[in-house]
Amino acid sequence: MSGLLNLHIHNKVDRERIHALEEAVRANHGKSEFLSNMSHEMRTPLNAIIGMATVGMSAETMEEKDYSFDKISDASNHLRGVINDILDMSKIEANRLELYEASFNFTKMLEKAIDVNRFKMDEMKQEMVVEIDENIPNDLVGDDQRLTQVITNLISNAVKFTPEGGQIAVAAWLIEEDNSDIGVQISVSDNGIGISEEQMERLFHSFAQADASTSRKYGGTGLGLAISKRIVEMMGGQIWVESEKGKGSKFTFTTYLKRNLTEAGREVGNINDTAKGVERSKGKEDFSGHTILLVEDVEINREVVKLLLEPTNINVVCAENGKDAVELFKKKQDLYEVIFMDIQMPEMDGFDATKEIRRLGTKKASEVPIIAMTANVFKEDVENCLKAGMNGHVGKPVDIGEIIKYLWKFLK
Secondary structure, X not given: OHHHHHHHHHHHHHHHHHHHHHHHHHHHHHHHHHHHHHHHHHHHHHHHHHXXXXXXXXXXXXXXXXXXXXXXXXXXXXXXXXXXXXHHHHHHHOOOOOOOOEEEEHHHHHHHHHHHOHHHHHHOOOEEEEEEOOOOOOEEEEOHHHHHHHHHHHHHHHHHOOOOOOEEEEEEEEEEEEOOEEEEEEEEEEOOOOOOHHHHOOOOOXXXXXXXXXXXXXXXXXXXXXXXXXXXXXXXXXXXEEEOOOOOEEEEEEEEEEEOXXXXXXXXXXXOHHHXXXXXXXXXOOOOOOEEEEEOOOHHHHHHHHHHHHHHOOEEEEEOOHHHHHHHHHHOOOOOOEEEEOOOOOOOOHHHHHHHHHOOOOHHHHHOOEEEEEOOOOHHHHHHHHHOOOOEEEEXXXXXXXXXXXXXXXXX
């Protein structure tokens, strides 16, 4: 009897080992397929960037050069999206994805998510229908950037999988209200290619797409829905899909926010607080007679910023690290009106350089605007910049419009 029992135990252990091995093989295959897709997704726009740069340099007319620049810009934005997805997924895998609360306008947040996809929808002659429950308060508190990310991803997928002339609908309803807590349900539906029942089981898994051929035919990392699912769950909600092959799809999620009980419209801890609401001239920006200090250790990055700002006639003095920046500022404090500070640098990083400048004790040292200009773009990175004594943040790749906003705020 004991022999039979031992045999049963051994058989059970063997079955569990075989099952675990099969699961490991499937997981490794999934990650190998994912890495293959990532390689394709990154190399494709990179190939376009390098190729069109070569074409642009040899082009003989401005029209040909402009065409090359447009293609380089499109490919660069696509590559940035791929990198952002990979970074988000790595944070999810390490359980380091965090939410940050800020006051925001719900309608404007929704409009922003739609506008990101507007160009592609116009290109595909697709119709957009939007319905917002009038009972949803406009002034809310929550992580509007992550919420925008989820909606943008769902709309982007709808655009991608809906044929030319199709329709995409975005709807938002109030589903719960308890004092300051607000429950909202948001859906994005389309009349595109649809999803089979078998494919739906894979949709929200990390390193997986509904179909292995999807990335080859339509592109994409296959990470967007997995990232969206994690964000929605962190917001106390759920996400699900209703679809039928050939008849379109409807993605719906719930999220829980708070009513903004502070002064209406005021930003609370928003990372772009200092860059918003800045009045700008409709004419050419001219900052003649003004001087800024650019602290950046990479030569090509210094050159890019200087060239972008050249038409504004502003004087740009450069420092190659934080230590040099502190010394330059000490010698001519009254010269520098704004400091754009990189974070990761040799000798002394941007955090320490900012603290050193603030510790100088002079009125100018305590008041000079210091704007982080860095590839560290997660919200906790931006919060760290503000805690170090900085006044704002510009992410890399640099958007010249953001730089101009800060210059208009502090120089005009």
